[in-house]
Amino acid sequence: MDPLQRAPQNQASPLVGHNVATADHALMDAVTAFGGEHASDIVAALTPMGSLAGSAEAREHWHLANENEPVLRTTDRFGNRVDEVEFHPSWHWLMTQGVGFGLTAEPWTSRSPVAHLQRAAGFYTWGQVEQGHMCPITMTYAVIPALRVDDAVAKQWTAGLASRTYDFGLRSPDTKAGLLAGMGMTEKQGGSDLRTNQTQARPTEAHGEYLLTGHKWFTSAPMNDIFLVLAQAPEGVTCFVVPRVRPDGTRNSVSIVRLKDKLGNRSNASSELELNDTWAVRLGDEGRGIRTIIEMVSATRQDCILGSAGIMRKAVAEAAWHTSQRSAFGATLADQPAMINVLADLAVESEAATMVSLRLASAVDKPHDAHEQALRRIGLALEKFWVCKRTPFMVAEALECLGGNGYVEESGMPLLFRESPLNSIWEGSGNVNALDVLRALAREPESLDAWITEVGSVRGENRHLDATVDDVLTELADLSDIEVRARRIAGRMAAALQGTVLLQHGDASVADAFCASRLGGDWGGTFGTLPRGLDLAGIVSRTTPHLES
Template sequence: MENIALVTPLEPYNPYVSDPVLQRAVEREGASETDRSSLALFGAEVGSEETFSWGADANRYSPELVTHNRFGDRIDEVRYHPAYHQMMNLSVTNGIHSAHYDGSPGDGSYVARTAQMHLVSQIEVGHACPISMTGAVLPALREQPDLASVWEPRIRTRSYDQRLIEPSLKTGNLLGMGLTEKQGGSDVRANTSTAMPVNGGGPGGEYRLTGHKWFTSAPMCDAFLVLAQAPAGISCFLVPRVLDDGSRNSLFLMRLKDKVGNRSNASSELEFTDAAGWLVGEEGRGIQVIIKMVNATRLDVTNWSVALMRQSVSQAAWYLMQREAFGAKLIDKPLMQNVVADLEVETEVGTMMVMRLAGAYERGPIDDHEAAFGRLGLAVAKYWLTKRSSPVVREALECVGGNGYVEESILARLYREVPLNSIWEGAGNVIALDVLRALQRSPDAGEAFVNEIALAAGSDRTLDREIARLRQTLATTVSEADARRLVEQLAHCWGASLCLRYEPAIADAYIRSRLDREWGSEFGSLPSELDLAGLAQRACPVTE
């Protein structure tokens, strides 16, 4: 039988060069010309056949927990496939975990770093968990300057050192966090793990921790920020895996979670038995300290959702550009154009939201509007984009048919990956309630968010109508039961505003479908008189 190649793989390609919406957003949010040039080079590296292969192998061969060595000594180590270490090395040497710490608010360094994260997590997102946590830890750790002075230089290197040895002897350190327990989940105030002071304890002082963490990802990190109950209440502690004398701390890995997706990233059940930890900040202020880390990881989780959307839609469009059926390329079929156009519009809006938040996060320390806008905007985007990513990836997989529903296809892995992002760093209800809290406790956040949307006022009558409705809604007390509906309203209005201001070619499609409801319940139901062919073409990757 003649072997006919009907479709060639997308890789190698450059996901940065192929994404003009991302490029425009990165420039608009302040990344320097030097950083933008570096992103183009990084995109080529990320989109190589070798990196795609690493991503596949890191997930095909799951991490293995080794609790004891051959002599019966407890070692509690996780062993990874070499491809995982290659992905970690790629991200660390390119500074995704720390390069933004070298910048200053407003210089665009965090925006560039967020774009890097967007690119690499399209190919393999499991390894991005410890990269994200390390990239988020310093704002929390700096609540205790003496601890930060020791650990910050260890983090701010570009050397990936996988050895489990005394942290000071390593060429680079990675940090994680442990928050949830089996009895409380997201309700961390219900945590029962205890922390007893040694020699009086106090900020920066030593404590002994006993208890457990139900989900601790990346357990081979060199240290973790952990919540536990101190005498004055829930508090934050820095807990290293290996102590300064080279001995192992009393942290025990009970088992690894057998997860649906995110297979490359080991997630463990962790127990402490009189483990040494050092208090970060004041006793009783653990949540206020750790939230500074969670806010940054929450942005990364949102970014991952959009990255998975982007890669899935790119893979689908690439396939449809080549695949012929019923006498024509599938990308030229009107109904398929409607599907791809709809997916592309959703993905482009998500890209603009994430990069806008990266700019707000970076400029927040020096700009009150950006800080207030980001407070609400991050919660809205985290809820909405992590929800939208699952149907987008599912529909993209369906575009490829049975060839997408096999393990050789990256789409099968991305499909298993997407649900996690709406769970960790706050599941849907937690985030929707966070939006209500932000509106109640920080009225300036709601005002800043609506003012941001209103930057497009006068450009479209439908959006003007929705802004008026939104202002009326926010002037009332929104009930808890209506929280999800409110977040959806905020997200749609924000998306329309971004389209009108920055990507007008997709504005009509977005507004008519998402605001005017000229849309069905599934992707591919845009009004037929739109330029569906032109919108679908925006999804097609450029490989030259």
């Protein structure tokens, strides 16, 4: 044999041919715990999705969709304004699968008692394939609770948004087999301070119809069919439904100024929009736009947590897989004590995020349970702050496990790293969510009661968790300079909730490691510093993917 044709020595193969869902022990634990008697149905739905997600085909589309970014076409060849975005075929393949798996608005129309949990598990699973296309999928799911402020408006749009058919293109919604939704809230002068929005809404003679004029600084997925938009009506900030095609079949006056040149999430088109007498329908009462659209924001925050948990899982899976096949200094990397500690630590972070994200998603299936809804309200702000904030730190360490191989684009780890800060910024950055926690505690005492009840359910099982809960309650008893301590409080509450879910439903070794390190402080502040006496090898074994036979 030609020496140049010999099989490469000591090289890891790409992580393909595994089931992203069923090989994930934390995900399966969460589905079993929260799905109850319906868990087997959820696993049955996840299995083909997980198999496709772990395929070489899906991995190729991940890279191609990001190497071939969307292109804005503002005019056609004759100079007519068209404001269209062109995408690579890989984007359309990804969207076809994601919509086809029912990850958009279908749960809101389903009779299944675990529809939202199943969708959340699917979102977490399929999002590990490619993160950019999950943005329009998220917004299409999240728009429904906001639309339900007006029964007639919700009835008009829900069926199309809940469709499992991806039907790309700017046409009359009545002629399309499936619809997608977007959102335009922020403006350049205010950002998160939505009350400073300057877009103006002028009522027409038709009841509930307005013309909007203004500029939107950040609108993701401008190719979608409808958008929720905030604008200043005579009575204050109001929410509006803006379709890209008007009821008479003509294009609405929505101009795409440019697509954003972003750090990551490059497969997805994020844009600036200009509205010039743009036709819109009011959603909810004038002056209550922020309260109306906040329902959409809550649902998108849920997906931010799920998305970050999925990024974490993909990162640790890649690290565990690579190190299980690569040798150095006389032993397989994954068998060396220092690397075992790193991989176990990464796995603990990932499993905590997975379990808590599915726990909060399961509450959506219990709309009439006061405890579940109160816990979800505060839990989303807590874990949006904490899980999303932890992700870049965690992904950077996972990338390092691959060494130089992890720094080259072919590995996919740079793609994952560039994506990792996104969810901490979207739908409220760290400070916004930490302050939202304080507002919830002040305005909705039942949210604190729900947190206390939840973490109190395991009182006495772990001294580190008990001490953390006591520390939080001491912090909350002192209201002086509480905003300065907002992040500290939010982080401790979030970690305590994660520890609780792990103790209740997770792997015992993972729960012990989490509580000792994240809650007990027996941790060096970087990954790979878990204390002695823990089952690190067992944790690593749980997290290492295995190929399908």
